[in-house]
Amino acid sequence: MSNLNLHRKDYPHILLINPWIDDFAAYDFWAKPLGLLTIAGILRMHGFKLTYIDCLDRFHPQITNTVNPGKFGKGHYLKRKIPKPEKLRDVPRTYSRYGIPEALVQKALRESPRPDAVLVTSLMTYWYPGVFALIKIIREIMPEVPILLGGIYATLCYDHAVEHAGADWVLSGESEAEVVEILERLTGFASGRRFLHDDLDTYPYPALDLQHAIAYIPILTGRGCPFHCAYCASGFLNRQFRRRSPEHVVEEIAYWHKKHAVKDFAFYDDALLIDADSHIMPILEGVIRRGISVRFHTPNALHIRPLSKQIARLLFRAGFKTIRLGLETAFFKNRQSLDSKVGPSEFEQSVSYLKEAGFGGESIGAYLLFGLPGQDIGQLEASIKIVRACGVKPVLAQYSPIPHTALWGDAVKASRYDLASDPIFHNNSIFACQKEPFSWEKISYLKKLTQPEGDSC
Numbered sequence: 001m002s003n004l005n006l007h008r009k010d011y012p013h014i015l016l017i018n019p020w021i022d023d024f025a026a027y028d029f030w031a032k033p034l035g036l037l038t039i040a041g042i043l044r045m046h047g048f049k050l051t052y053i054d055c056l057d058r059f060h061p062q063i064t065n066t067v068n069p070g071k072f073g074k075g076h077y078l079k080r081k082i083p084k085p086e087k088l089r090d091v092p093r094t095y096s097r098y099g100i101p102e103a104l105v106q107k108a109l110r111e112s113p114r115p116d117a118v119l120v121t122s123l124m125t126y127w128y129p130g131v132f133a134l135i136k137i138i139r140e141i142m143p144e145v146p147i148l149l150g151g152i153y154a155t156l157c158y159d160h161a162v163e164h165a166g167a168d169w170v171l172s173g174e175s176e177a178e179v180v181e182i183l184e185r186l187t188g189f190a191s192g193r194r195f196l197h198d199d200l201d202t203y204p205y206p207a208l209d210l211q212h213a214i215a216y217i218p219i220l221t222g223r224g225c226p227f228h229c230a231y232c233a234s235g236f237l238n239r240q241f242r243r244r245s246p247e248h249v250v251e252e253i254a255y256w257h258k259k260h261a262v263k264d265f266a267f268y269d270d271a272l273l274i275d276a277d278s279h280i281m282p283i284l285e286g287v288i289r290r291g292i293s294v295r296f297h298t299p300n301a302l303h304i305r306p307l308s309k310q311i312a313r314l315l316f317r318a319g320f321k322t323i324r325l326g327l328e329t330a331f332f333k334n335r336q337s338l339d340s341k342v343g344p345s346e347f348e349q350s351v352s353y354l355k356e357a358g359f360g361g362e363s364i365g366a367y368l369l370f371g372l373p374g375q376d377i378g379q380l381e382a383s384i385k386i387v388r389a390c391g392v393k394p395v396l397a398q399y400s401p402i403p404h405t406a407l408w409g410d411a412v413k414a415s416r417y418d419l420a421s422d423p424i425f426h427n428n429s430i431f432a433c434q435k436e437p438f439s440w441e442k443i444s445y446l447k448k449l450t451q452p453e454g455d456s457c
């Protein structure tokens with residue numbers, strides 16, 4: 001940094017874009033580009049001027065009337081059928097581009113004042129076609145402007161992104177400091193560093209107010225996870241497990257609720273309940289004490305083991321409406337090769353605590369992994385029945401094989417595709433780790449099994 005000539009006095013303009021999703025299915029299940037909007041918050045704090053284009057905008061002024069609003073801020077994206085990627089031609093499902101029409105994105109790019117740089121994010125690895133399509137359009141309309149690509153695909157498939165994405169910079173991992181540094185270098189603007197990587201309380205709130213409407217707030221109270229489950233990339237994406245203080249989190253919830261009248265909040269944490277005494281309990285007590293009347297949801301699943309009676313009561317009193325539990329399988333023999341986060345009878349116990357606290361079965365769901373390499377389908381069937389017998393909803397989490405996870409090697413061996421050759425095969429809809437003969441009928445049968453019938457424990 002010392003040899004840079006940082007002399008610029010006006011404020012550089014940065015354009016941030018959330019790309020489309022190209023997939024067999026997509027739904028706004030409290031899914032926001034929190035990483036990109038975190039970077040946006042940081043840049044704004046450092047004096048950069050920002051413009052935001054959200055290709056997944058459900059509230060774009062020119063499309064709102066055509067999109068069905070869902071419960072608790074969730075909802076459908078606009079979509080249009082597009083050709084399937086050649087390598088997925090055997091999948092008997094329609095492939096679509098989800099989000100606003102290309103013409104609206106092109107118009108926004110043409111009408112935007114010339115930015116000093118464009119920042120593009122990426123989420124699921126197998127969504128890269130939407131990212132590439134976006135970068136191509138940016139290049140056509142703004143050929144001179146540097147494009148930076150970051151996010152989950154860029155981190156997990158860094159070499160692929162460098163080779164194929166067409167961006168000028170690909171950044172891997174938590175790259176807030178690096179982005180500020182690169183943008184200072186590109187623009188000659190000296191912003192000064194105002195946050196500390198190791199202290200999440202020094203971060204500004206994500207710039208979620210850049211959206212046309214705030215249907216809900218994704219909230220992250222910490223990064224990373226102390227567990228190292230074989231199917232999960234959390235430890236690779238966030239090398240260090242670190243938390244915000246409970247006060248900082250409660251302040252943020254109060255801020256969005258009071259200033260923007262937001263009612264729904266979805267926790268994105270991988271380990272929300274860990275060290276509950278010093279983290280989630282004071283957060284929830286703070287929410288209750290301050291009389292903040294909102295609804296909370298945990299689409300990314302809660303750990304089962306730490307879910308005590310006391311926590312269940314606090315979750316209920318604080319206004320949790322959607323609880324997802326990370327069960328993954330109801331079989332514990334040989335489970336240590338997958339994870340060590342839950343043991344026998346802990347699931348039943350956590351469900352009984354939640355029910356005693358006041359939750360109805362309809363608000364509780366248990367994720368079951370489906371499509372793991374070598375998975376015994378009989379066990380999955382039995383797991384579904386065990387979850388249903390407890391009067392809660394089994395939710396099939398279709399396995400996406402992810403590089404840099406312990407299970408990746410097994411996934412590559414088990415796949416009927418050349419998994420390592422292209423992230424398109426990570427798609428969770430295609431059951432990439434099931435070998436031939438592969439039966440879509442069996443898949444439909446298992447999905448039907450998760451539908452309610454009414455028995456309860």
Ligand code: B12
Pocket residue numbers: 025026027029030031032033034035036038039119120121122123124125126148149150151152153155171173174175176179220224231232233234237238268269270299300396397398399400401402426428
């Ligand atoms: C929240 C979450 C969800 C949410 C929605 C997320 C969304 N926005 O769409 C929900 C619960 C809906 C969800 C669903 C799923 N998820 Co998910 N999810 C996550 C989770 C826990 C957090 C993501 C996040 O927002 N992190 C917080 C932000 C701050 O971090 P970030 O995005 O990485 O951004 C940072 C950097 O990447 C960088 N950055 C980001 N953008 C940019 C841009 C630029 C230019 C730069 C320079 C830097 C940069 O800076 C940011 C700050 O450091 C991750 C795991 C994890 N720990 O990351 C899994 C994860 C992404 N999910 C995963 C999976 C498997 C799924 C599901 C397939 C699960 C299932 N079987 O049903 C579904 C698929 C969703 C679908 N089809 O719609 C996998 C990824 C799979 C893959 N192949 O890519 C992950 C990694 C978890 C895992 N198993 O390892 N998920």
